[in-house]
Amino acid sequence: MLKNTISGLDKILFDDIPKGSVILVTGAEGTLKSGLVFSMMANYISANDEHGLYVTLEQNIESHLRNMNSLGIREERGLHIFDYRDMRLEWMDSELDLIKTTEEVIDSYKEKYDNLTLFALDSLNALYSISDQENMRSKIYNFFSHLRDEELTSFLIMESAQSRISGQFSSSHQVEHFLADGTIELGMIEGSGGVKRYIQILKMRATKHAMEKHQIIISDKGLNILGPIY
Amino acid sequence: MNTSIQDIADLSEFQEDNCKKFVDRIIKTNREVFMMSSLIEKQMCGYDLIKEIFSKCDVFLSQGTVYPVLYTLEGEGLLHAEYSKGDMRSKNYSLTLKGRKIAEKDIDDFSRALEQVSLLLKR
Known part of the structure; x- marks a missing residue:
């Protein structure tokens, strides 16, 4: 169960995340978005005979793993x-439709690993x-549908501004929040005891x-909630 | 019923299109065999591999279907990857000894399977 993958996660998640949900993980830089997601996936995979796919556009595999190791998160075979x-070095961005390509990457791994x-x-x-950017709303809608059709529990990391004004997300990202089954926000708060990182489930x-x-x-031992x- | 030259031309074009569709599907579904077969001859990066298969078979394997196979085969120890000297832009893949053995066996099995399917259809 995903709610048991991180120490203390069951304090904020009382039931498990339904299989096939699409979850947005938002927050400013340095709020542990990648670490939280990778840690949940790695711990889940180590306890279950299943496979996971982590697609990174921000870093290469080596630097991603270095960062994860520095957080005490270990690599899992599955x-x-x-x-x-490699793809972006060998092809021009204009030759790559990265949303379609990501769907194909998912399909390729799904072909190889049934589970x-x-x-x-x-x-x-x-x-x-x-x-x-043309027809981006419809592309995103189709991308979310593809993830659901493949019955994948998906975590989509999205960097956002530190604070939300009156509970409203910036208009540019409203579509994703509306389409997603859940939103986990990570952030930092400065108080009398210094700066603290927080996690909050806004929707599930x-x-x-x-x-x-x-x-x-x-x-x-890794991340701990x-x-x-307050 | 009279068959016009145009009808024959249309039928011939339809058969060619239909045949192309089957070839396209066979290669895409079994791309791992075709990719390894190309790598038996020489080491290549993903870009070259896609170009090579397109020029030989007239089938375009998209990037999202080729690179995951390269990474998986590398992870399984069937491919060895290295950047060209002085050029960090292309990662060249070559078959390892284990990879070459598996590739040769897969090509052989695949060819025999195609022959068997062909015989079954002709019965």
Whole structure:
């Protein structure tokens, strides 16, 4: 179960995330978005005979793994990492339709591994920045549908501004929030005790969850979710 | 019923298109065999491999279907990857000894399977 993959995650997630859900993981840089997702996937894969695919557009495999190791997160054999470095060096961006290509990458791994059940994309922002912007709303709708059709529990990482104003997301990303089954926000809060990282579940369809911001820390055993921050 | 030259031309074009569709599907579904077969001859990067298969078979294997196979085969120890000296833009893949053995066997098995299917259809 995904809610048991990180120490303390069951404090904010009372039921498990339904299989095949598409979850947005948002937050500013340095808020542990990649670490949270990779850690959940790696721990889930190590406890289950299933496969996962982590697609990174932001970093190459080596630097991603270096970052994960520095957070105490280990690599798992069944967790496949795909980066676009070679493809983007050999082809011009105009020759690549990265949304369609990502769907094909998923299909290729799904063909190879029947029990591929988890998927992550790091990040949606990078995918947008190198994609043709025409009909983007419809492309994103189709991409989300593809993930659901493949019955993949998916984590889409999206970098966003640190704070939301009156609970509203910036209009440029409303579509994703509307389409997603869940949104996990990561952030930083400065208080009397210094700067603390937090995790908050803003939305999770068909799942009971806490609404409060909880502190998230890096311990020598990986990520750890503590009690409410207030 | 009279058959016009145009009808014959249309039928011939349809048969060619239909044949092309089958070839296209066979190659795409079994791209791993075709990719390894190309790598028996020389080492190549993903870009060259796609170009090579297109020029030989007139079938375009998209990037999203080729690179995952290269990475998986590399992970399984069937391919060896290295960047060209002084050129970090293309990662060249070659078959390892284990990869070459598997490639030769797969090509042989695949050819025999095609022959068997052909015989079954002609019965």
